[in-house]
Amino acid sequence: MTAEQVNVGFDDDEKRPSSRDDSHEIDESATSIPILDPNAEKRLLLKLDTYFxxxxxxxxxxxxLDRSNIGNVKVAGMPEDIGASPKQFSTAVSIFYATYVVFEAPWSILMKRITPRVLLTGLCTVWSLATIFSGFIHNVAGLFAVRLVLGGCEAGLFPALNLYLTMVYKRHEQGMRVSYLFVCTAISGAFGGLLAYCILKMDGIGGFAGWRWVFIIEGICSFLIAPVIWFGLPNNPTEAWFLTxxxxxxxxVREAQRAHYMGSEDFDSKEIRIALKDPKLYLSGAIQFCQDILLYGFSTFLPSILVNMGYSSIQAQYLSIPVxxxxxxxxxxxxxxxxxxCVRGPLLFLANIPGIVGYILILCPTSNGVKxxxxxxxxxxxxxxPGLNMTWLNVNFAPHYRRATAIGVQQSIGNTAGIVAGQIYRTAPYVLGNAFSVGALGVVQLIITTNWFYLRYLNGEKKKIESGEKEDTRKVKSGDRATDFKYHL
Known part of the structure; x- marks a missing residue:
């Protein structure tokens, strides 16, 4: 960090790292901030990534893993053992999201008050126990009960982790970090299939079926993570124990640079109301809903889809890994x-095109290799x-409680797709589920386009106000509504 001081102002070139202010003016009294040495800041980012x-x-x-392992045990005889019909099993998949969507926004808004460490450690402990208990159920009622508890606890994790990332990283640094979360969904699918493949070989040990061991062992692994959260994630990242x-x-300095983006640490119900009235929240929520239909249908039922292609249940577990x-x-x-x-919408649109082609290949009368x-x-x-859209929302809402509300509500809207996914993937050959998914991709392309043009319009209006071409008659002018806050398109 150099002693040189610079005036704080917004740089439209979002690609320039490190030294530029990430969110424009901090307040009227703070007219300058120190410049950070770019190389030193890169080393700091590497260290943050290494620990966090x-x-x-x-x-x-x-x-x-604890959420999606129900898909692995489905092909291992779990429904038959507890007397669950295909309809009841689909309900068990869907019922998880009943409590999940209800608790997402409250957990998100309460994270600051409860503190990240207490909230995340507590939730992890409870959902781990729920997963372990899933290995001891003997009827459908027990399955419904553990899924409801699991949904209520896991609801707080993704919004809280998203908010935690915004406490550490600047706007132009968040896409990659959010990607790490969604990469975990892919890794969990791959690792979950491999782990299930290995654990199912324990069938009969201790008098337990293999699918029971899947729940018990994966639940114990999650339980061991709780102390890691407690000691590894400080409530205030700027005072992390591993920093010099x-x-x-x-x-x-980085906190000051993005102060306008982060906003006040104090709870303000006004910010919640502003977020709830913002059209871009609901456009983002609609996008997330359509994308989550794919995420939850695909991640939960891919082994079943592969079995329908003619592969055995064991083959389906390891063939899902490379996918x-x-x-x-x-x-x-x-x-x-x-x-x-700093391009969000167009890349999201582009990524959906291979998905449309993929679902069409699965639906058409093609060979199993093509499918x-x-x-x-x-x-x-x-x-x-889901990941690119989540980042798109993260970087376009400010300050903190407005963004916390937006993340929670967007995730609640999006995760209702989990209820839908459980109902459309009921019976082989899953034509309804795959057709619904490709239809959702077609609809979401239109919503993505609409959201892009809306944000572009808002940026244009701000530019006109800044230049004096148009009078500023807006009721809300703070946070992301400030004229110097440019939305990522």
């Missing part, structure tokens, strides 16, 4: 380009869609 990212990824990985005094000072890995790699590539260019190839194309849209 593995923990965040590990937590979300185990969370998604110089690095903590740099974090304070998930490919989807994760593609998302990292798209997120990297998105952060470098399997189609699953790889689907994976591009499955993981890029």
């Amino acid at each position: 990212v593995p923990i965040i990824m590990l937590v979300y990985l185990t969370c998604f 005094e110089e690095e903590k000072a740099m974090m304070k 998930y890995i490919f989807g994760g790699i593609c998302f990292i590539a798209f997120a990297y380009v998105s952060d470098r260019t 399997f190839f189609g699953t790889f194309l689907c994976a591009i849209a499955v993981y890029n869609g």
Whole structure:
């Protein structure tokens, strides 16, 4: 950090890293901030990624494993053992999202008050126990009960982790970090299939069926992550234990640079109301809903889709691994380009095109090899869609409580798709589920286009107000509504 001081102002070139102010004017009294040495800031970012990212990824990985393992045990005889009909099993998949969508916004808004450490550790502990208890159920009622508890606890994880990332990283740094979360969904699919493949070989050990061991072992793994969260994620990232005094000072400067974006730490119900009246929240929520239909249908039922292609249940477990890995790699590539260019909507639109082709190949009377190839194309849209859209929302809402509300509500809207996914993927050959998914992709392309033009219009209006071409008659002029806050398109 140099002693040189500069006036704080917004730089429209979002691609320029480090030294530029990430969010424009901090307040009327703060007219200058220190310049950070770009190389020193890169080293700081590398250190933050080294400590924070593995923990965040590990937590979300185990969370998604506990959520999606119901798809792995479906082909291993679990419904038959507990007397669940295909309809009842689909209901069990869907009922998870009943509590999930209800609790997302409250957990998101309460994170600051409860503190990230207490909230995330507590939720992880409870959902781990719910997963372990899933291995001891003997009827459909027990399955419904554990799924409801699981949904209510896991609801707080993704919004809270998203908010935590905004406490650490600037706007142009967030796409890659959000991508790490969604890569975990791909890894969990791949690792979950491999893990289930291995654990199912324990069938009969201790008098337990293999599917019971899947729940028990994966639940224990999640339970062991809770202490890692407690000791690894500080409530205030700027005072993290692994930072030197110089690095903590740099974090304070970065915090000042994005102060306009982060906003006040104090709770303000006005910001919640502003977010709830914002059209771009509901456009983003509609996009997330359509994209999540793919995410939850694909991640939960891919083993079943592969079994329908003629593969055995064991083959389906390990054949799903390369599909998930490919989807994760593609998302990292798209997120990297998105952060470098600060382009969000067009890349989201582009990523959905292979998905449309993939679902059509699966639906058409093609060979099993072609259908399997189609699953790889689907994976591009499955993981890029929700992740890129989540980043698009993150960087376009400010300050903190307005963004917290937006993330929670958007996720609640989007995750109702989990209820739909459980109902459309009921019986083989899953024509309804795959047809519904490709239809959702067609609809979402229109919504993405609408959102892009709306944000472009808002940026144009701000430009006119700044230049004096138009009078500013807007009721809300703070946070992301400030004229110097440019929306990412």
